[in-house]
Amino acid sequence: MRRANLQVKFGLSYILIIAAVLVFMNTYPLIVSENLVVRSKQTTLQSSVSVMVTALSGLEELSEENVASAMTLVEDTGISRILVTDAAGRILYDTRETDAAVGRYGLYTEIVQALRGYDTFYADFTDGAFRSRAASPVIYRSQTIGAVYAYEYDVEQATLLLTLQKNLLRISAAVALVVVLLSFLLSRILTRRFGALLEAIRRVREGAYSYHAEIGGHDEISELADEFNSLSDRLQTTEEARRRFVSDASHELKTPLAGIRLLSDSILQTEDIDDATVREFVGDIVQETDRLTRITENLLRLTRLDSGVVEPAERVAVAPVIERAVRMLRPVAEMRQIALHYEIEREESVLASGDEAHQIIYNLTENAIKYNRPGGFVCVTLTGTEDECVLRVEDNGIGIPEEDRPRVFDRFYRVDKMRSRAAGGTGLGLSIVADTVRRRGGSIAVSAREGGGSCFTVCLPSARGEGEA
Amino acid sequence: MKKRTSLLLLLLTLVLLLAACVRGGEADEENGYLLYYPAAELRSVSGGDAIVTRSVQIEDAETLAKDELAQRLLEQLLGPVPDAAVRAPLPSGTKVQSLTVRGNWASVDLSRQYARLAGIDLTLADYCMTLTLTQLDGVNAVSITSLGQEIPYRKTQMLTAADPLLSMREDARRPIIVSLYFPNRDGVLCEEKRTLALYEGQSRVNALLEALSQGPESGELLALLPEGFAAISARVEEETCYLNLPADADLGADPQQTVDALVRSLCSLDGVGRVQLAVDGEIVPLLDGVRVGEPLTP
Numbered sequence: 001m002r003r004a005n006l007q008v009k010f011g012l013s014y015i016l017i018i019a020a021v022l023v024f025m026n027t028y029p030l031i032v033s034e035n036l037v038v039r040s041k042q043t044t045l046q047s048s049v050s051v052m053v054t055a056l057s058g059l060e061e062l063s064e065e066n067v068a069s070a071m072t073l074v075e076d077t078g079i080s081r082i083l084v085t086d087a088a089g090r091i092l093y094d095t096r097e098t099d100a101a102v103g104r105y106g107l108y109t110e111i112v113q114a115l116r117g118y119d120t121f122y123a124d125f126t127d128g129a130f131r132s133r134a135a136s137p138v139i140y141r142s143q144t145i146g147a148v149y150a151y152e153y154d155v156e157q158a159t160l161l162l163t164l165q166k167n168l169l170r171i172s173a174a175v176a177l178v179v180v181l182l183s184f185l186l187s188r189i190l191t192r193r194f195g196a197l198l199e200a201i202r203r204v205r206e207g208a209y210s211y212h213a214e215i216g217g218h219d220e221i222s223e224l225a226d227e228f229n230s231l232s233d234r235l236q237t238t239e240e241a242r243r244r245f246v247s248d249a250s251h252e253l254k255t256p257l258a259g260i261r262l263l264s265d266s267i268l269q270t271e272d273i274d275d276a277t278v279r280e281f282v283g284d285i286v287q288e289t290d291r292l293t294r295i296t297e298n299l300l301r302l303t304r305l306d307s308g309v310v311e312p313a314e315r316v317a318v319a320p321v322i323e324r325a326v327r328m329l330r331p332v333a334e335m336r337q338i339a340l341h342y343e344i345e346r347e348e349s350v351l352a353s354g355d356e357a358h359q360i361i362y363n364l365t366e367n368a369i370k371y372n373r374p375g376g377f378v379c380v381t382l383t384g385t386e387d388e389c390v391l392r393v394e395d396n397g398i399g400i401p402e403e404d405r406p407r408v409f410d411r412f413y414r415v416d417k418m419r420s421r422a423a424g425g426t427g428l429g430l431s432i433v434a435d436t437v438r439r440r441g442g443s444i445a446v447s448a449r450e451g452g453g454s455c456f457t458v459c460l461p462s463a464r465g466e467g468e469a
Numbered sequence: 470m471k472k473r474t475s476l477l478l479l480l481l482t483l484v485l486l487l488a489a490c491v492r493g494g495e496a497d498e499e500n501g502y503l504l505y506y507p508a509a510e511l512r513s514v515s516g517g518d519a520i521v522t523r524s525v526q527i528e529d530a531e532t533l534a535k536d537e538l539a540q541r542l543l544e545q546l547l548g549p550v551p552d553a554a555v556r557a558p559l560p561s562g563t564k565v566q567s568l569t570v571r572g573n574w575a576s577v578d579l580s581r582q583y584a585r586l587a588g589i590d591l592t593l594a595d596y597c598m599t600l601t602l603t604q605l606d607g608v609n610a611v612s613i614t615s616l617g618q619e620i621p622y623r624k625t626q627m628l629t630a631a632d633p634l635l636s637m638r639e640d641a642r643r644p645i646i647v648s649l650y651f652p653n654r655d656g657v658l659c660e661e662k663r664t665l666a667l668y669e670g671q672s673r674v675n676a677l678l679e680a681l682s683q684g685p686e687s688g689e690l691l692a693l694l695p696e697g698f699a700a701i702s703a704r705v706e707e708e709t710c711y712l713n714l715p716a717d718a719d720l721g722a723d724p725q726q727t728v729d730a731l732v733r734s735l736c737s738l739d740g741v742g743r744v745q746l747a748v749d750g751e752i753v754p755l756l757d758g759v760r761v762g763e764p765l766t767p
Contacts, residue, residue, distance in 0.1 A: 088589060088591060089589050089592045090624055104634045105596065107518055107633045108519065108634065122515040122516045
């Protein structure tokens with residue numbers, strides 16, 4: 001129904017515009033032509049009347065005889081009827097062949113006006129003929145002694161005008177027909193493309209994100225279709241990522257839960273279980289609970305990042321954050337016999353929240369410690385350029401294979417699931433770091449370190465000289 | 470429900486009112502007459518007449534005698550004008566001294582103000598009164614005097630409704646009845662009566678020739694003249710129709726029959742007794758083998 005309305009609106013718009021033009025075409029030329037003819041008739045008829053008035057003007061008094069005599073000297077003008085009256089309006093001369101009105105009183109408007117001293121003219125175009133009337137007074141010594149009245153009934157010029165009108169109407173009818181057909185076709189073509197777009201929107205709304213609107217052309221509608229298609233592609237990507245995330249999240253959550261369940265069942269179902277075993281099992285349950293907690297916290301963090309809620313940025317000095325993170329992780333590093341140190345090559349500040357800065361540095365450093373070997377080292381370096389703050393976290397640990405490097409920042413992606421689980425990893429740490437860095441206008445990259453291990457480089461816009469934190 | 474009832478009642482009331490109006494109109498038409506006034510502004514009646522009408526109702530008209538009714542009408546005419554589009558036909562203060570209707574002639578005597586009128590104003594006043602009074606059944610003529618005296622400079626003292634020339638539109642097309650002659654299948658000329666609409670300025674002869682060239686309306690008769698046949702000129706003088714034909718005039722397969730048909734058809738016009746043919750303005754002895762040197766009669 002909506003499409004029909006749009007089609008009707010489009011069609012009607014074309015038709016109305018053309019109709020207006022056709023109406024103008026069928027009225028203005030005819031009006032102008034009619035006026036031209038009337039003006040021409042006025043000139044001709046009035047000049048003919050003037051000639052007759054001149055022929056009569058020498059007479060002191062008008063009578064039937066002297067008027068008839070004077071009028072014979074006037075050339076045949078082709079006027080349909082000529083009347084000459086006396087001052088009282090009595091007709092003294094009539095050119096009509098039969099039923100001449102001599103002796104009657106001419107009370108036509110034009111005759112009476114002429115007898116009152118006015119030259120008059122009137123013409124109309126009705127019933128397929130031009131009827132023109134002119135009258136002038138006959139004056140002798142400033143006295144109106146009579147009037148000359150001329151009437152012309154012209155069918156020829158009227159026929160020309162009517163033929164013109166008929167031709168214009170025929171042309172207009174043909175144009176109107178073409179316009180109606182064209183408007184129908186054009187509006188149909190236009191609305192069909194909208195219809196295809198609407199259909200695509202409906203399909204995508206129902207979940208068919210891979211459906212594309214196939215609309216050709218190089219106009220705004222095809223542009224709209226292209227934008228829509230890229231939007232639905234993004235929707236599809238997002239939907240797939242969401243599904244994958246939900247699937248991964250539920251899998252990650254199920255694993256520690258399954259572990260807790262197994263350990264709990266073992267405790268409950270084993271008769272005469274000794275305290276040491278119980279303590280061991282409960283310790284494992286606590287570990288799995290800790291992992292659940294970490295996963296939940298990370299998920300919440302990611303959800304907050306996804307929701308777009310951004311804490312207000314402040315100018316954060318990076319060096320103190322590094323010092324604090326290193327201080328917090330030093331016991332973990334010592335326990336794993338890994339040397340942890342940092343270098344501040346340049347004092348740098350970034351625009352972020354304190355938590356975000358800590359999260360980035362802590363997660364990267366923690367990862368470098370987790371995926372290392374005893375006797376290895378982790379070095380956190382802070383440097384920068386004129387516009388950027390550059391943070392590097394290097395380790396000589398197990399490294400990341402080349403094929404896995406593009407995916408390490410994906411949620412729940414693990415190069416080695418077993419090792420990651422053993423190390424207490426949730427698969428979300430690097431995702432959180434990457435999302436946070438990108439949200440603050442920065443970038444993160446991972447590369448292999450010469451001599452083994454990995455190097456994570458974070459670049460953030462420098463806040464040197466910006467407002468104080 | 471209430472709304473519907475109210476609507477129905479309103480509709481019923483309207484219908485009743487309408488019926489009453491219609492009934493009232495019918496009754497009024499019986500007592501309706503026309504008053505003739507001069508138009509106040511002649512420019513507003515261009516192309517028409519200088520005299521316009523206004524309707525008036527005379528109560529109890531059917532009970533009044535003819536002269537009483539005539540008196541009443543004239544008093545209405547001389548009274549205040551009904552609207553600004555018309556003006557009083559007579560000078561202000563004009564009174565009817567007497568009005569009598571004898572047979573079919575109404576005699577009106579007015580006060581001295583009437584005698585001041587002259588020229589076209591007098592004519593207009595005369596015929597406003599004449600047309601008003603002659604609409605009464607049995608009144609055919611009107612005479613108007615002033616204090617018993619005739620108006621000496623008026624050409625006629627008996628005024629009738631046929632005197633004024635009014636309503637050009639009817640004049641534009643006048644019907645004339647003519648007899649056209651066409652041959653039947655046996656080659657015998659037969660008469661076909663036809664009514665031609667003659668417009669002002671169109672000569673009867675040309676209208677007749679045009680009708681002849683259009684051919685017969687009856688399926689029994691055959692066309693004689695080619696379509697578009699026309700004369701250069703035609704005039705009627707002293708019962709003779711002078712018809713000037715072009716040199717290349719086509720008289721068809723039987724020129725004698727064509728000339729006979731032409732002559733008989735033209736002589737059916739009033740005031741035409743004979744036909745004189747000419748070619749390019751010259752009277753010739755023969756035209757396509759037909760003798761045309763003398764005026765021809767049917």
